[in-house]
Amino acid sequence: MQSSDVVIIGGxxxxxxxxxxxTQRFPATSVLxxxxxxxxxxxxxxxxxxxxxxxxxxxxGSLRATNCREGKLAMENFCREHGIAFDICGKVxxxxxxxELPQLQRILDRGKQNGVQCELIGRERLHELExxxxxxxxxxxxxxxxxxxxxxxxxxxxxxxxxNGDVLLGERVIGVDQTTDGVVVRTPHREVKAKYVVNCAxxxxxxxxxxxxxxxxxxxxxxxxxxxxxxxxxEHLCRNLIYPVPDPNFPFLGVHxxxxxxxxxxxGPNAVFAFAREGYHKTDINLRDMAExxxxxxFLRLAAKYWRTGMGEMWRSFSKAxxxxxxxxxxxxxxxxxxxxxxxxxxxxxxxxEGNLIEDFLIQENDRIVNVCNAPSPAATSSLNVGKLVMExxxxxxx
Numbered sequence: 001m002q003s004s005d006v007v008i009i010g011g012x013x014x015x016x017x018x019x020x021x022x023t024q025r026f027p028a029t030s031v032l033x034x035x036x037x038x039x040x041x042x043x044x045x046x047x048x049x050x051x052x053x054x055x056x057x058x059x060x061g062s063l064r065a066t067n068c069r070e071g072k073l074a075m076e077n078f079c080r081e082h083g084i085a086f087d088i089c090g091k092v093x094x095x096x097x098x099x100e101l102p103q104l105q106r107i108l109d110r111g112k113q114n115g116v117q118c119e120l121i122g123r124e125r126l127h128e129l130e131x132x133x134x135x136x137x138x139x140x141x142x143x144x145x146x147x148x149x150x151x152x153x154x155x156x157x158x159x160x161x162x163x164n165g166d167v168l169l170g171e172r173v174i175g176v177d178q179t180t181d182g183v184v185v186r187t188p189h190r191e192v193k194a195k196y197v198v199n200c201a202x203x204x205x206x207x208x209x210x211x212x213x214x215x216x217x218x219x220x221x222x223x224x225x226x227x228x229x230x231x232x233x234x235e236h237l238c239r240n241l242i243y244p245v246p247d248p249n250f251p252f253l254g255v256h257x258x259x260x261x262x263x264x265x266x267x268g269p270n271a272v273f274a275f276a277r278e279g280y281h282k283t284d285i286n287l288r289d290m291a292e293x294x295x296x297x298x299f300l301r302l303a304a305k306y307w308r309t310g311m312g313e314m315w316r317s318f319s320k321a322x323x324x325x326x327x328x329x330x331x332x333x334x335x336x337x338x339x340x341x342x343x344x345x346x347x348x349x350x351x352x353x354e355g356n357l358i359e360d361f362l363i364q365e366n367d368r369i370v371n372v373c374n375a376p377s378p379a380a381t382s383s384l385n386v387g388k389l390v391m392e393x394x395x396x397x398x399x
Contacts, residue, residue, distance in 0.1 A: 004032040007194035011035025013045040015200030016156040017387030023163035031165035036172035041153030047345030049258045052145035053378035056111035063361040071382030086147035091241030094135035100245040117143045132237045146261045149380045176212035199371040203277040203348040209371040218350040222277045225269025227342035234338035270316045280344045301355025350374035
């Protein structure tokens, strides 16, 4: 039987950042990352918008707020050190009419409480930054940026292997059995005896927690976000990042425009219930995943609360015209013929039995297992700091 001081389940950016932090702080500690796919960063890490978030939206004092601010700086420093391209391009959060101004002000106040560099700007300054954007006022966040998080993940895996660690691919965890002196992690190909285990399984974090004998009350419910891409001749309509004022009655940010670090501009996402935890296409259906969600009281309560908004999101999923109409609130000149279907991502959202989205990072632990149960956006931006946070949970045991 193979052995390792720490086994990390999940080769997304949070799992890799955790391994990176442990091998940096405790170079004599052996660390093994087990990833079920053929490469690292294949799911949420590789399907997100690539934004370096500033932390403007999050509740002051929350883990999302504090880890975003510190994690963003750590990510920028990591990218500089290892030659990974990123761009602090800035973004605007746009109020398209007077009714959105109170919510815009609340976001500005929250951003300032969080220490974010941000300012309220009028229509003239908005048009200097984004000449084609519609809006009566906006918040300018000059420190927002873009990066490719999959490239970051690949570099993290390289560094882990150079230290006292390894990353094994194609290793789907099927068992986590606690013993008197450790934890045995099983895959179809091997058994690994570990002193400690960290569950960073993302879309499957609740199931892995249950395997380890530490079921969590929340359940992961998958939501698919679908994007369009601007054709090259339309890319001049968006210089950097253009976001709407989020609807306070709906727990997602709304469709927006994102310039990508490798080129091009994405538009989206919507937010629709996915019929599979890896449901990147409308036709992807996993009966187990779907049944778990549709029979979960938390999801049923959430659906009852937001059914009107949810139906609108579903309609935009099937109607390009409806999607374009939503985009035209921010960029009136955008037209259907300027867009082609883009990629999609699936967000692993922890949902409480009462029907509330768990908005903050959620990390739970027992003597030998740390479960990262919920790591929504800005988890990629914050990953190096989240990894440090998990490492500190283990520090007293590893010293």
